[in-house]
Amino acid sequence: MFDLEKSTADWRRQMLAAGIKTPVPLEELENHLREDIERQMKAGLDEQDAFRSSVQKIGQRDILKMEFAKNGNSLFWFGETKATKTNQILGVLWFTQCTWFLIRYATSPVAAAIILCFPHYWQFLTVFFTLLSLTGVIGSRLLIRSAKSGTSIIRIIAVLEFLLCAFEYITGDGSFGSSNYWYGILSGFSFTTIWLLRSSKQKESKLAVE
Amino acid sequence: MIRKELVAASAEPLILSLLAKGESYGYAIIQEVKARSDGKLNWTDGMLYPVLHRMENRGLIKSRWAESDTGRKRKYYSLKKDGKTAMAKHHEQWSLVHSVLAGLKKEQYV
Numbered sequence: 314m315f316d317l318e319k320s321t322a323d324w325r326r327q328m329l330a331a332g333i334k335t336p337v338p339l340e341e342l343e344n345h346l347r348e349d350i351e352r353q354m355k356a357g358l359d360e361q362d363a364f365r366s367s368v369q370k371i372g373q374r375d376i377l378k379m380e381f382a383k384n385g386n387s388l389f390w391f392g393e394t395k396a397t398k399t400n401q402i403l404g405v406l407w408f409t410q411c412t413w414f415l416i417r418y419a420t421s422p423v424a425a426a427i428i429l430c431f432p433h434y435w436q437f438l439t440v441f442f443t444l445l446s447l448t449g450v451i452g453s454r455l456l457i458r459s460a461k462s463g464t465s466i467i468r469i470i471a472v473l474e475f476l477l478c479a480f481e482y483i484t485g486d487g488s489f490g491s492s493n494y495w496y497g498i499l500s501g502f503s504f505t506t507i508w509l510l511r512s513s514k515q516k517e518s519k520l521a522v523e
Numbered sequence: 524m525i526r527k528e529l530v531a532a533s534a535e536p537l538i539l540s541l542l543a544k545g546e547s548y549g550y551a552i553i554q555e556v557k558a559r560s561d562g563k564l565n566w567t568d569g570m571l572y573p574v575l576h577r578m579e580n581r582g583l584i585k586s587r588w589a590e591s592d593t594g595r596k597r598k599y600y601s602l603k604k605d606g607k608t609a610m611a612k613h614h615e616q617w618s619l620v621h622s623v624l625a626g627l628k629k630e631q632y633v
Contacts, residue, residue, distance in 0.1 A: 338573075338576065340598075341572055341598050342572060344598075345550050345569075348550045348595065371569040372569035372570060376567075377570070380573035381573045384580060
């Protein structure tokens with residue numbers, strides 16, 4: 314006796330084994346399969362024939378896997394165009410930087426001591442930098458996923474970082490406890506980011522139609 | 524049956540133009556293309572999804588999960604601003620190819 318639920322579960326397992334990911338795109342494919350089976354049964358086919366025909370129509374799992382692999386969903390999503398690739402590399406760099414800052418601010422005994430000694434002024438600054446790093450972590454994650462909001466967030470943060478570091482570099486009083494050399498590198502990195510992110514966007518619109 | 528290269532090349536402009544009428548989901552997109560081409564444009568059903576995901580990654584379309592009247596979960600796709608621009612360019616290019624082809628065909632009968 315044919316069991317539609319069991320056969321669908323088997324089909325799902327085969328797809329998973331072939332490397333089609335869940336929930337997306339497997340859920341989408343399964344919904345498609347079920348809808349097609351339902352429609353074919355309404356047209357007069359029995360359950361078994363409808364299932365067979367729908368599975369055939371949806372396509373062989375190896376070919377499907379190959380098509381999905383072109384999207385690069387397998388291990389790490391890597392963009393199709395040069396522009397998205399640049400953005401993703403920048404995303405990874407900013408993610409590393411902001412996570413590092415976040416851990417540093419959140420766990421730094423110096424930060425804790427400063428808050429205790431100068432509660433008003435330094436508390437504000439530490440909270441500000443922590444929030445900035447946290448926003449940076451979220452923004453760079455979005456940038457890696459190629460979301461447009463990620464580009465905007467990182468651009469704003471890069472501008473802020475550039476201004477802060479350039480200010481520190483010029484005044485050079487080392488009030489944050491780091492050397493000018495370090496501020497030079499950071500402001501250079503921020504400036505490059507602002508420049509590359511903008512030029513990526515221009516390339517993106519040209520590549521919209523290949 | 525239409526050659527597979529042409530089927531592949533026309534997938535993106537067709538999807539964009541269909542979604543320009545309003546949001547839709549995979550199964551409905553396939554059915555509509557089939558109906559409009561009298562069954563001559565026949566996609567392997569599963570192949571539509573990698574194309575849709577690629578277009579989403581490129582920022583041409585966006586998607587959301589919603590429940591249908593029958594309670595089935597569906598992923599609805601809709602056009603984004605870049606998708607509209609891409610569609611206009613596709614129309615322009617396909618019209619050009621069509622007019623060149625039509626002009627040449629006409630000359631053959633003169």
